[in-house]
Amino acid sequence: xxxxxxxxxxxxxxxxxxxxxxxxxxxxxxxxxxxxxxxxxxxxxxxxxxxxxxxxxxxxxxxxxxxxxxxxxxxxxxxxxxxxxxxxxxxxxxxxxxxxxxxxxxxxxxxxxxxxxxxxxxxxxxxxxxxxxxxxxxxxxxxxxxxxxxxxxxxxxxxxxxxxxxxxxxxxxxxxxxxxxxxxxxxxxxxxxxxxxxxxxxxxxxxxxxxxxxxxxxxxxxxxxxxxxxxxxxxxxxxxxxxxxxxxxxxxxxxxxxxxxxxxxxxxxxxxxxxxxxxxxxxxxxxxxxxxxxxxxxxxxxxxxx
Amino acid sequence: xxxxxxxxxxxxxxxxxxxxxxxxxxxxxxxxxxxxxxxxxxxxxxxxxxxxxxxxxxxxxxxxxxxxxxxxxxxxxxxxxxxxxxxxxxxxxxxxxxxxxxxxxxxxxxxxxxxxxxxxxxxxxxxxxxxxxxxxxxxxxxxxxxxxxxxxxxxxxxxxxxxxxxxxxxxxxxxxxxxxxxxxxxxxxxxxxxxxxxxxxxxxxxxxxxxxxxxxxxxxxxxxxxxxxxxxxxxxxxxxxxxxxxxxxxxxxxxxxxxxxxxxxxxxxxxxxxxxxxxxxxxxxxxxxxxxxxxxxxxxxxxxxxx
Numbered sequence: 001x002x003x004x005x006x007x008x009x010x011x012x013x014x015x016x017x018x019x020x021x022x023x024x025x026x027x028x029x030x031x032x033x034x035x036x037x038x039x040x041x042x043x044x045x046x047x048x049x050x051x052x053x054x055x056x057x058x059x060x061x062x063x064x065x066x067x068x069x070x071x072x073x074x075x076x077x078x079x080x081x082x083x084x085x086x087x088x089x090x091x092x093x094x095x096x097x098x099x100x101x102x103x104x105x106x107x108x109x110x111x112x113x114x115x116x117x118x119x120x121x122x123x124x125x126x127x128x129x130x131x132x133x134x135x136x137x138x139x140x141x142x143x144x145x146x147x148x149x150x151x152x153x154x155x156x157x158x159x160x161x162x163x164x165x166x167x168x169x170x171x172x173x174x175x176x177x178x179x180x181x182x183x184x185x186x187x188x189x190x191x192x193x194x195x196x197x198x199x200x201x202x203x204x205x206x207x208x209x210x211x212x213x214x215x216x217x218x219x220x221x222x223x224x225x226x227x228x229x230x231x232x233x234x235x236x237x238x239x240x241x242x243x244x245x246x247x248x249x250x251x252x253x254x255x256x257x258x259x260x261x262x263x264x265x266x267x268x269x270x271x272x273x274x275x276x277x278x279x280x281x282x283x284x285x286x287x288x289x290x291x292x293x294x295x296x297x298x299x300x301x302x303x304x305x306x
Numbered sequence: 307x308x309x310x311x312x313x314x315x316x317x318x319x320x321x322x323x324x325x326x327x328x329x330x331x332x333x334x335x336x337x338x339x340x341x342x343x344x345x346x347x348x349x350x351x352x353x354x355x356x357x358x359x360x361x362x363x364x365x366x367x368x369x370x371x372x373x374x375x376x377x378x379x380x381x382x383x384x385x386x387x388x389x390x391x392x393x394x395x396x397x398x399x400x401x402x403x404x405x406x407x408x409x410x411x412x413x414x415x416x417x418x419x420x421x422x423x424x425x426x427x428x429x430x431x432x433x434x435x436x437x438x439x440x441x442x443x444x445x446x447x448x449x450x451x452x453x454x455x456x457x458x459x460x461x462x463x464x465x466x467x468x469x470x471x472x473x474x475x476x477x478x479x480x481x482x483x484x485x486x487x488x489x490x491x492x493x494x495x496x497x498x499x500x501x502x503x504x505x506x507x508x509x510x511x512x513x514x515x516x517x518x519x520x521x522x523x524x525x526x527x528x529x530x531x532x533x534x535x536x537x538x539x540x541x542x543x544x545x546x547x548x549x550x551x552x553x554x555x556x557x558x559x560x561x562x563x564x565x566x567x568x569x570x571x572x573x574x575x576x577x578x579x580x581x582x583x584x585x586x587x588x589x590x591x592x593x594x595x596x597x598x599x600x601x602x603x604x605x606x607x608x609x610x611x612x613x
Contacts, residue, residue, distance in 0.1 A: 049609040050611050050613065063609070065607065065608050065609075065610045067606060070560055070561060087607070207601070210600070211599055214598070214599050214602065218596055221596075
């Protein structure tokens with residue numbers, strides 16, 4: 001009854017189902033400052049992700065999609081193939097500023113934020129400079145200097161780690177309050193604890209660290225783990241066996257077992273070039289009266305009767 | 307025949323019945339079971355039972371009930387009226403299985419096939435007769451396919467009742483003929499006066515016999531095929547006729563219990579097939595990106611870069 005069906009390529013839809021806070025959708029005071037989606041560099045992956053700037057770029061929101069297979073929407077009198085549900089949630093702009101500040105910080109100079117937050121690939125990042133919350137909290141991750149009413153900053157790793165530690169702690173509180181199960185053994189899709197889970201403080205810290213790591217670079221995530229005094233769990237990737245290396249040769253690649261070549265007329269058995277010591281000693285052995293192993297597999301030849 | 311109970315909601319299964327004659331509660335009775343509308347792609351399937359005291363079998367014969375298939379529609383109507391008038395000793399009950407119910411049963415995740423559906427409808431009706439106090443001694447059933455298995459099933463289910471399952475029982479036993487007339491009349495009425503739940507405007511009711519091989523039925527199916535929703539509930543979606551048309555004419559719909567090949571399905575779902583883990587070259591996304599935290603993966607949340 002169910003036949004294999006071909007799936008056509010996804011077509012772009014012109015509408016989306018979004019859950020967003022009122023603040024994000026507040027259309028504003030001037031026309032050119034409406035809320036807008038924009039691509040920025042994801043501080044965790046380094047690739048592009050979608051964000052939303054609120055009215056007047058005063059605040060930034062991250063965009064996450066709930067997407068599962070086999071979902072579509074019925075919207076009014078239409079069907080939408082894309083069954084995604086987009087969540088627009090407020091985000092601390094400092095997470096987005098951090099990669100720019102920390103990369104410049106290695107040069108060890110005080111610089112103005114404007115100089116630091118520049119990105120050819122993501123020109124939209126300059127809009128982060130409008131987010132007051134981000135600018136006001138720069139001192140959490142950088143040293144500040146003020147010259148001629150102009151502020152200059154220099155990345156400070158210790159400060160950053162201390163700031164992130166606070167974030168982790170606040171996340172732990174939120175996890176506890178939200179009754180979110182952080183234990184390793186719990187994999188229920190309902191995320192509701194059946195019994196009281198005795199998750200240790202370390203479970204919470206680790207879980208929160210993992211969550212915060214979704215917003216920072218991998219290196220910083222490792223530093224933060226140390227700063228939180230959590231031992232690193234060896235990743236399962238390292239436990240993999242080393243891959244066997246195939247010897248390279250100039251000869252064209254042939255299948256290891258190609259039986260077709262035995263069928264060709266010009267097939268000739270070539271003597272092996274090199275023999276191991278064991279093979280050599282075997283070769284010297286007296287073989288008179290012995291049948292070769294191969295003969296057992298060859299078609300039976302009728303013995304001539306005398 | 308008053309079908310108003312069924313017409314109130316023609317998307318589910320509905321039971322209609324006559325009153326139970328008093329004589330049936332005191333005397334040993336025989337009961338016949340037959341169905342109408344098993345094959346059509348349109349409309350409900352109706353299961354009917356008829357019962358009367360064993361001693362009154364001759365009276366039933368005198369009503370000249372015969373296999374419903376040999377009768378014209380008008381003759382069937384007349385006979386049903388006669389049966390209904392003989393309510394002093396003849397009782398009947400019907401189970402109308404709506405096309406929607408047939409579709410949803412057969413197409414649900416744990417498949418419930420038409421035979422099981424039919425058997426359960428028959429069992430339900432016999433149980434109804436027993437529950438109503440009918441002194442059942444003999445049950446005659448018309449069967450399609452292997453009669454023995456069905457007979458064993460019914461005998462086990464109703465110990466103390468002699469069950470006879472026989473092909474063409476509707477022409478052999480008057481009580482089965484009577485049941486077949488009840489079922490057929492109900493089906494005719496239900497189809498003729500079908501109230502479409504869908505807003506189809508003036509529905510063209512010229513759908514022929516409703517059997518898949520009827521060209522009129524086929525063209526009606528084509529006419530009322532909606533690319534998104536398929537058909538009105540009047541159509542049995544589980545029929546291959548309906549499915550073939552849907553496959554070729556309607557928008558493709560994927561359900562998560564559709565069977566698909568592992569590798570292909572994985573590619574489509576944008577994740578990595580298990581097989582790829584065994585190959586030497588891992589897909590690039592596995593080698594240099596960190597795993598997304600389980601808070602997000604468990605909740606199926608992803609960052610996106612396009613709308």
